[in-house]
Amino acid sequence: MSSINQTVPSSVSAFRDRIASMPLVWKLLLVGVPFAFILVLFLVSIGIILVMSFWRSQQFQIIVDWNLGNYLNLLTANSYQTLLGRSLGMALLVTAVSLLVAYPIAYYISRGLDEQQLPILLLFAAPFFVGTMLRESAHQAIVGPSGLANQFFEVLGIGSSSLFGYGLFQVFLGEVYLWFPFMLLSIYLSLELVDQTLEEAAVDAGAGPWTTFREVTLPLSMPGITIGCVLVFVSSFVSHVPSRFVGGPSGSLIGNTLKDLFGESGAWPLGSALGVFIILIALLFVGLLGAYTMRTVPTLIGGEHE
Amino acid sequence: MIEHLTRNYRSHKLLLVAMLLFMYVPIGVLVLVSFNADPYLLFPYEFTLGNYVEVFDGAYNDELANSLRIGFGSGFISMVIGAAAAWGVTRYRFRFRNAAVVVFVLPLVVPTLITGIGSSLLHAQITNISGSVNLAMVTQSVRGSAFAFLIMMAQLNQYPVELDDVAAAYGASLRQRFFEVTLPIIWGALLGAFLIATIISFNDLNLTFFTIGSSSSIPTLTFNQMRYGLDASLFALSAVIAIVSVALVLSLSLLIQVSGVLNTDGQ
Numbered sequence: 222m223s224s225i226n227q228t229v230p231s232s233v234s235a236f237r238d239r240i241a242s243m244p245l246v247w248k249l250l251l252v253g254v255p256f257a258f259i260l261v262l263f264l265v266s267i268g269i270i271l272v273m274s275f276w277r278s279q280q281f282q283i284i285v286d287w288n289l290g291n292y293l294n295l296l297t298a299n300s301y302q303t304l305l306g307r308s309l310g311m312a313l314l315v316t317a318v319s320l321l322v323a324y325p326i327a328y329y330i331s332r333g334l335d336e337q338q339l340p341i342l343l344l345f346a347a348p349f350f351v352g353t354m355l356r357e358s359a360h361q362a363i364v365g366p367s368g369l370a371n372q373f374f375e376v377l378g379i380g381s382s383s384l385f386g387y388g389l390f391q392v393f394l395g396e397v398y399l400w401f402p403f404m405l406l407s408i409y410l411s412l413e414l415v416d417q418t419l420e421e422a423a424v425d426a427g428a429g430p431w432t433t434f435r436e437v438t439l440p441l442s443m444p445g446i447t448i449g450c451v452l453v454f455v456s457s458f459v460s461h462v463p464s465r466f467v468g469g470p471s472g473s474l475i476g477n478t479l480k481d482l483f484g485e486s487g488a489w490p491l492g493s494a495l496g497v498f499i500i501l502i503a504l505l506f507v508g509l510l511g512a513y514t515m516r517t518v519p520t521l522i523g524g525e526h527e
Numbered sequence: 528m529i530e531h532l533t534r535n536y537r538s539h540k541l542l543l544v545a546m547l548l549f550m551y552v553p554i555g556v557l558v559l560v561s562f563n564a565d566p567y568l569l570f571p572y573e574f575t576l577g578n579y580v581e582v583f584d585g586a587y588n589d590e591l592a593n594s595l596r597i598g599f600g601s602g603f604i605s606m607v608i609g610a611a612a613a614w615g616v617t618r619y620r621f622r623f624r625n626a627a628v629v630v631f632v633l634p635l636v637v638p639t640l641i642t643g644i645g646s647s648l649l650h651a652q653i654t655n656i657s658g659s660v661n662l663a664m665v666t667q668s669v670r671g672s673a674f675a676f677l678i679m680m681a682q683l684n685q686y687p688v689e690l691d692d693v694a695a696a697y698g699a700s701l702r703q704r705f706f707e708v709t710l711p712i713i714w715g716a717l718l719g720a721f722l723i724a725t726i727i728s729f730n731d732l733n734l735t736f737f738t739i740g741s742s743s744s745i746p747t748l749t750f751n752q753m754r755y756g757l758d759a760s761l762f763a764l765s766a767v768i769a770i771v772s773v774a775l776v777l778s779l780s781l782l783i784q785v786s787g788v789l790n791t792d793g794q
Contacts, residue, residue, distance in 0.1 A: 256630065262649075269648045283652075322546060329536050347773040347777060350723070358557070479640065
């Protein structure tokens with residue numbers, strides 16, 4: 222947050238002094254109230270998942286009886302491991318493909334466009350705001366053995382294709398469709414933050430476009446890549462809508478199990494343990510990626526100053 | 528623009544167009560089939576306004592009213608909370624300030640399925656509040672506040688603090704400063720934060736699903752219907768919602784430009 226300090230000119234120190242002498246009640250109101258709101262409704266509600274994962278349920282009754290049974294259950298049952306593995310693979314693939322597709326587009330928007338930057342970005346962002354359900358209902362109508370896509374290709378004489386049938390491939394497309402905007406916007410923002418004089422300096426020093434990109438632009442945009450990957454990975458890992466509606470009989474993901482455990486089955490403690498498990502895997506991914514970024518970025522910036 | 532790095536970007540452009548098609552073809556198909564008597568059939572295509580007539584006759588009035596209440600209510604709460612938090616964080620120095628920023632943004636990173644489940648546990652186990660439209664509205668505000676917070680942070684980081692100072696030096700009261708200096712500068716961001724939080728909350732499934740109780744919103748209704756296929760009229764309503772949402776988000780670029788002009792005028 223040091224950038225905020227730098228943007229405030231020193232001439233406002235008098236103003237700041239006055240702010241500092243302002244009644245504590247203002248600070249409490251402006252930061253304390255929003256913080257309390259998030260604390261209770263968000264942090265506590267996540268915390269209770271952790272607490273309940275150590276309880277157990279019996280015939281739709283939740284019993285406070287501290288135990289590790291739910292975790293043992295998750296670790297030993299094959300069905301959960303299959304689903305976890307499949308979801309993990311799916312999330313990694315969705316993240317990788319989103320990254321590979323989003324980077325050139327974000328680069329082009331940032332470096333190749335001027336006035337159209339904002340409209341194009343908003344064009345990519347807008348579908349995200351349309352929501353999961355609405356977009357997946359369109360997706361569901363299009364695919365399927367006798368869906369709109371196959372009807373269309375039948376009439377054209379190409380014939381229907383199993384690619385448009387329900388299955389993991391369509392789940393994959395659905396996940397990319399849902400979460401791609403996260404990746405694009407994150408990478409774009411970090412490309413905008415890259416100091417372009419560094420790129421010019423590299424070119425002046427005789428580096429070709431590819432070398433400049435690989436040695437300067439790419440490492441400096443790592444924060445955006447990391448944030449984009451985290452958002453896409455976590456979102457697609459816990460996603461449950463595409464797998465439910467275009468996944469077919471063997472396209473379920475761990476998100477479906479998680480959601481169902483909180484539905485009619487009444488097995489909330491087991492579901493909570495699964496939730497904790499999922500959060501831990503997501504955190505592990507965030508940690509590994511974050512550590513990698515931390516290692517790459519400062520060395521490069523440090524090197525520039527030498 | 529660096530001369531040496533300028534390329535014709537042909538493959539980049541191609542990828543961009545392909546990806547835009549990928550994002551918008553489903554929405555286009557949705558609109559197209561919403562005018563068909565049977566939206567799940569491409570042929571025969573029998574153009575009809577019947578699906579829309581059903582919607583306007585009030586087939587989804589309850590769910591629509593709930594969704595609007597969740598959307599606008601949460602939009603307003605999010606705007607207030609997000610703006611207050613962003614103002615506090617950019618203006619005041621205090622310990623744990625960076626931690627506070629992380630906490631305010633965290634609801635964006637945690638998937639809504641997890642947050643939704645957590646909320647349902649919270650209210651079932653601790654608060655004993657049973658699910659309702661209002662509860663869904665408040666729950667959506669947690670995530671909406673995070674979006675509003677980010678938008679307000681972006682604006683307030685560029686806010687010319689000197690103007691407040693000058694106004695204060697000329698004896699403007701706190702209230703005058705807010706209405707005559709601050710508000711004219713930040714109204715664009717406030718409106719943007721409100722709109723974004725409203726659209727997000729209106730269309731979100733997970734947080735609403737776990738907190739709305741026995742009522743329904745448009746997304747939860749769609750979720751429950753999709754197992755057996757949507758009613759033709761729901762395609763019509765979805766098409767309207769999709770178009771309105773996209774148009775509102777795109778209009779933000781206008782809003783940002785207009786409020787940007789006002790900003791430079793102010794300076």
